[in-house]
Amino acid sequence: MAVKTFPMNDAYVGxxxxxxxxxxxxxxxxxxxxxxxxxxxQSFNYGGLxxxxxxxxxxxxxxxxxxxxxxxxxIIFTQLFGQAIMVYLPARELGLKxxxxxxxVSFWMALIGLLIAALPLLGNAASxxxxxxxxxxxxxxxxxxxxxxxxxSYVSIYLALDMWARWKKANxxxxxxxATYMSVTYWLMWLLASLGLVVEAxxxxxxSLGLVAGVDPLLMRTLFWYTxxxxxxxxxxxxxxxxxxxxxxxxxxxxVSDPLSRLVFLLFLLFSVPVxxxxxxxxxxxxPYWKMIHTILTMMVAVPSLITAFTIAASLEVAGxxxxxxxxxxWITALPWNNPTxxxxxxxxxxxxxxxxxxxxxxxxxxxxNVHNTVWIPGHFHLQVGTLVTMAAMGxxxxxxxxxxxxxxxxxxxxxxxxxxxxxxxxxxxxALHWMxxxxxxxxxxxxxxxxVAMEAFxxxxxxxxxxxxxxxxxxxxxxxFFYVIYATALQSRREPSQVMAEVPFSEVISKPEGSxxxxxxxxxxxxxGIAVVLVxxxxxxxxxxxFTNMNPVPGQRLW
Amino acid sequence: xxxxxxxxxRYERAWIFFGLAMITVFIILIGYMMLTMxxxxxxxxxxxxxxxVRTEGNFANPRVEQVGNEYVAYVQGFSFGYLxxxxxxxxGRKVTFYITSPDVQxxxxxxxxxxxxxxxxxEIAKLSYTFEKPGEYRIICNEYCGIGHANMIxxxxxxx
Ligand code: HEM
Ligand SMILES: [Cu+2]
Ligand SMILES: [Cu+2]
Numbered sequence: 001m002a003v004k005t006f007p008m009n010d011a012y013v014g015x016x017x018x019x020x021x022x023x024x025x026x027x028x029x030x031x032x033x034x035x036x037x038x039x040x041x042q043s044f045n046y047g048g049l050x051x052x053x054x055x056x057x058x059x060x061x062x063x064x065x066x067x068x069x070x071x072x073x074x075i076i077f078t079q080l081f082g083q084a085i086m087v088y089l090p091a092r093e094l095g096l097k098x099x100x101x102x103x104x105v106s107f108w109m110a111l112i113g114l115l116i117a118a119l120p121l122l123g124n125a126a127s128x129x130x131x132x133x134x135x136x137x138x139x140x141x142x143x144x145x146x147x148x149x150x151x152x153s154y155v156s157i158y159l160a161l162d163m164w165a166r167w168k169k170a171n172x173x174x175x176x177x178x179a180t181y182m183s184v185t186y187w188l189m190w191l192l193a194s195l196g197l198v199v200e201a202x203x204x205x206x207x208s209l210g211l212v213a214g215v216d217p218l219l220m221r222t223l224f225w226y227t228x229x230x231x232x233x234x235x236x237x238x239x240x241x242x243x244x245x246x247x248x249x250x251x252x253x254x255x256v257s258d259p260l261s262r263l264v265f266l267l268f269l270l271f272s273v274p275v276x277x278x279x280x281x282x283x284x285x286x287x288p289y290w291k292m293i294h295t296i297l298t299m300m301v302a303v304p305s306l307i308t309a310f311t312i313a314a315s316l317e318v319a320g321x322x323x324x325x326x327x328x329x330x331w332i333t334a335l336p337w338n339n340p341t342x343x344x345x346x347x348x349x350x351x352x353x354x355x356x357x358x359x360x361x362x363x364x365x366x367x368x369x370n371v372h373n374t375v376w377i378p379g380h381f382h383l384q385v386g387t388l389v390t391m392a393a394m395g396x397x398x399x400x401x402x403x404x405x406x407x408x409x410x411x412x413x414x415x416x417x418x419x420x421x422x423x424x425x426x427x428x429x430x431x432a433l434h435w436m437x438x439x440x441x442x443x444x445x446x447x448x449x450x451x452x453v454a455m456e457a458f459x460x461x462x463x464x465x466x467x468x469x470x471x472x473x474x475x476x477x478x479x480x481x482f483f484y485v486i487y488a489t490a491l492q493s494r495r496e497p498s499q500v501m502a503e504v505p506f507s508e509v510i511s512k513p514e515g516s517x518x519x520x521x522x523x524x525x526x527x528x529x530g531i532a533v534v535l536v537x538x539x540x541x542x543x544x545x546x547x548f549t550n551m552n553p554v555p556g557q558r559l560w
Numbered sequence: 561x562x563x564x565x566x567x568x569x570r571y572e573r574a575w576i577f578f579g580l581a582m583i584t585v586f587i588i589l590i591g592y593m594m595l596t597m598x599x600x601x602x603x604x605x606x607x608x609x610x611x612x613v614r615t616e617g618n619f620a621n622p623r624v625e626q627v628g629n630e631y632v633a634y635v636q637g638f639s640f641g642y643l644x645x646x647x648x649x650x651x652g653r654k655v656t657f658y659i660t661s662p663d664v665q666x667x668x669x670x671x672x673x674x675x676x677x678x679x680x681x682x683e684i685a686k687l688s689y690t691f692e693k694p695g696e697y698r699i700i701c702n703e704y705c706g707i708g709h710a711n712m713i714x715x716x717x718x719x720x
Contacts, residue, residue: 061707129704135610135664135681136706217665217680256568282667282678284685285604295590299583306579310572360586369600369674373667373702441671443702451710457698511569552682554610557664559639559706 020103021088022404022490027111028080029397029486032390035072036479038065043429043472046375046436047465050449060124062447063560068121070130074385076114076149078235081393083110083156085238086187089245090160090180092504094167098159106159109152117145127560129445131228132204134220137556140208147201150194157187175513175523178258179506182241185265188529190234192536193273196226207556214553218285222547225276226540233272233301235385237265239392243312243345249507250399251335251342253319257511259518260311266522267304270532271297274539278362282372290543297539305356312349318510340415344395347423348388351430355383358434375444376437379430387426391419397486399505406500410488414481421478429471432464440464602677605658605686613662613681624648631655637666637679640708642699647716651694659685667702670716678703691718 012019041051045062052062059065083106091098119141120126126138160183164176176184200223207215244264248255255261277294280286320331336342358380361367371377402409409415436442440461448454513519522528613619618634622643625632630653636643638661649655659668661681668677668685672693677685691697701712 063704063707063709133665133703136704216682218683221680257572260572280678282602282676283680283683284602284677285607285680285683288601288603291601292591296587299587302583303576303579307576310575314568314571369676372676372678373669441669441698441700441702443667443669443700445704445709446702447710453713454710457700457713550607552607552609554681557639557706559664559708 016100017088017091017098017103018404020098020100020107021084022401023107024080024084024110025397025400025404026490027107027114028077028084028393029483031072031076031080031114032393033479033483035069035077036475038069039479040472040476041065042069043468043475045447045449046433046442047467047469047472048449048455048462049469050447052447052450061127061560062450063129063445064121064124064127066445067127067129071117071121071146073390074130074235075146077393078385078389079149079153080110082186082190082234082238083153085242085396086183087156087159089241089504090163090177090183093177093179093245093506094163096163096166098163102155103159106152106155109155110149113145113147113149113152115145116148117142119145124560131224133224134204134207134215134217135554135557136560137208137558140205143201143204143208147198147205150197150201153190153194157191160184160187175519178261178509178513179241179245181262181522181525182237182244182265184525185269186234186237186241188525189230189237189269189272189532192529192532193227193230193234196223196228196276197231199223200227212553214555216547216551217554218283219547219551221280221283222276222286222544225279226273227276228279229276229298230272232381232385233268235389237268239348239389240264240308242392242396243308243349245507246396246505247312247342247345247507248315248319249505250339251316251319252323253315253317253321253507255507255509256311256314256318258509258513259511259516259522260307262513262519262522264304264307264311266528267307268301269528270535271301271304273532274535275301276540278368281368286543293539297535299360302356302360309349309353309356315507316346338416340398340409340412340419341395343416344391344398344419347419348391348395351383351387351391351423351426354430355380355387358383371437373444374437375433375442378444379433379437382426382430382433386430387423391422394419394422394482401486401489402499403502403504405490406495406497407489407492408494408496408499409485410492411485415485418478418481418485421474421481425471425474425478428467429475432467432471436461436464600674600687600689602659602685602687605684607682608660608684610660610662610681613660618658619660619662629653633657635659635668637661637668637701637712639663639666639706640701640712642668642701642712642714645714649691649716649718651691651718651720654688654690656686656688664705665703666705666712667700669700669702671698671700673697676702694718694720 044051087098120139126142128136128138132138164180164184200220203215206212244255244261275294275298277286277291278298281291317331320334323334325331325334398409398415440458442458442461619636622634622636624647631649633647633655635657659677659679661679666679668679675689696715696717699714699716
């Protein structure tokens with residue numbers, strides 16, 4: 001090895017996008033670390049154990065902590081991870097550089113927006129939870145900071161589309177490579193999906209500055225959930241993209257079908273957005289038939305996830321058999337479970353199956369009435385965003401940080417342990433939360449451990465409460481192990497040239513796009529984007545028009 | 561390999577077909593339940609000026625009214641409680657609830673029933689329910705409404 005001649009400090013020379021990606025990624029993980037710290041406190045709360053009195057000098061209430069948990073994990077971390085992955089993958093795949101000036105603009109916008117929003121959050125002036133439903137009114141800096149943060153994603157949209165356009169120009173008539181196709185559809189979906197949040201932010205900024213006296217709470221909810229459902233695909237699709245384009249290779253196999261993988265992303269572009277009313281089944285003021293239309297569309301958006309389950313499972317089977325696995329289930333044990341990245345994905349997908357089934361319950365109009373706003377709901381989405389999305393990110397960090405920095409992964413054993421514990425903890429926690437919500441109507445977002453009235457009301461669920469405490473402890477240990485591993489990796493001074501030179505582990509495919517009529521069909525991205533817009537206009541237009549023309553403003557309140 | 565690919569494609573098609581069939585069944589079931597299970601899904605019964613809820617109209621006087629063989633209840637969910645403080649109904653009679661809020665959003669979930677309402681200031685929610693089993697039912701606020709949210713638990717009584 002040519003150790004001596006390797007320029008230690010210049011891992012990024014010739015590849016400045018690596019540095020950009022590393023910064024986005026690490027900022028996201030820092031947000032996740034702070035946000036996750038509150039998770040165990042919330043689990044303890046639902047175990048009847050209240051630690052907030054001890055935090056009083058720093059954090060004023062359970063709800064302040066819960067706001068930080070929701071905002072940092074679900075809004076900040078997820079977006080930064082998307083901005084890292086969904087710009088870096090196409091850049092590597094196409095062999096192009098993103099516009100580096102704008103890439104750094106997006107990083108600084110994200111950081112500055114985050115810092116502006118952090119001030120009122122830390123000062124207990126924005127304890128409105130991550131859904132910030134009016135008329136609860138936060139300090140204006142919260143809305144302004146959040147808006148700048150979200151707008152930084154628009155720069156990322158440009159970065160991805162610009163690379164795609166340059167490649168297209170140089171390769172006329174060719175089919176877009178797979179990871180790039182995924183990135184482009186992902187960012188276009190977000191362009192359409194984020195509009196609700198952006199319009200809502202305009203109202204809330206004006207309102208918190210006192211420029212308007214009130215906002216219409218139902219309209220704000222509707223705008224929020226217009227973005228609020230597709231945002232879960234905004235969180236999920238980087239994990240899917242990594243599962244399609246890297247997992248088969250990491251597991252020792254190939255992706256079975258390229259065209260089908262494109263179809264999945266195209267379906268998300270089409271059906272992600274016009275479904276938001278399924279979060280408003282319990283709302284008055286939206287007619288039942290509109291709720292029904294969104295229910296049907298919601299069921300449609302299960303299709304791409306069903307296809308994903310098939311394609312990923314089939315690709316893993318190919319891998320398992322290539323590794324020598326025999327028999328009906330032998331391929332499963334033959335997968336490289338001792339590779340921390342593969343392990344993280346495998347466990348994440350395992351949790352995703354009950355998560356998807358629960359999602360169908362939530363989306364069913366009538367069944368929803370039994371679980372709406374109970375702890376069933378956080379139980380549900382920790383199987384998805386808390387497990388698959390987060391584990392895909394953690395697992396990817398195990399190869400991506402070495403790839404970006406040239407620094408080898410330290411403490412591989414601890415990395416493996418962190419994933420097993422995370423999975424175990426989430427499994428126990430979500431199990432307990434589902435049943436507490438379903439059987440005992442225990443409400444979510446409720447500081448029950450601080451309320452004798454509530455503890456008395458829910459004492460029948462005591463057995464499940466114990467599980468919450470257990471899961472909180474397990475998850476705390478898992479989180480400590482994970483963050484130790486990635487920081488120890490990123491902060492060490494050892495670099496290995498072989499790590500820097502390593503390529504992104506893009507998977508080979510069995511069924512190729514060339515000559516596939518499906519691939520040709522999906523390639524007409526702008527046409528499909530137009531269809532997506534039309535669907536949204538049909539599913540939302542009349543209701544939003546009605547709401548915008550009949551606003552019923554309500555003044556703000558600060559009740560925390 | 562060529563051969564395997566074809567088998568795979570067949571499974572793939574079967575799986576997608578199965579998925580679509582399942583979804584169709586789901587949609588039909590949901591529609592059927594909607595039509596037959598009576599409607600406890602809250603609908604809008606007009607809008608109201610949230611700042612006047614406490615002083616004008618039906619909600620300024622939160623109450624349960626008996627109308628013939630049925631009940632009508634005007635309910636306020638506020639930070640942090642419900643008015644009227646105590647509601648009583650006879651089992652087996654239909655109750656129509658009208659619910660709104662004078663301040664921020666709340667929840668109105670009645671345990672052991674499928675009553676579950678997002679209470680939104682400015683909107684009047686309406687739903688009907690017939691309590692068959694006598695007893696005490698807790699009413700739980702399941703939307704964050706401020707520092708006292710966890711205490712926002714009340715009850716209604718169904719008499720035989
Ligand atoms: C150590 C790991 C974690 C634990 C123990 C944990 C625990 C919890 C609990 C018990 C709740 C319900 C709180 C309540 O309703 O009062 C909650 C809410 C939530 N969690 Fe986590 N969580 C963890 C990690 C994560 C991760 C990784 C994400 C996302 C990336 C996440 C996203 C959320 C969101 C969005 C909410 C809803 C907040 C709200 O209702 O306003 N959590 N968490
Ligand atoms: Cu949703
Ligand atoms: Cu309340």
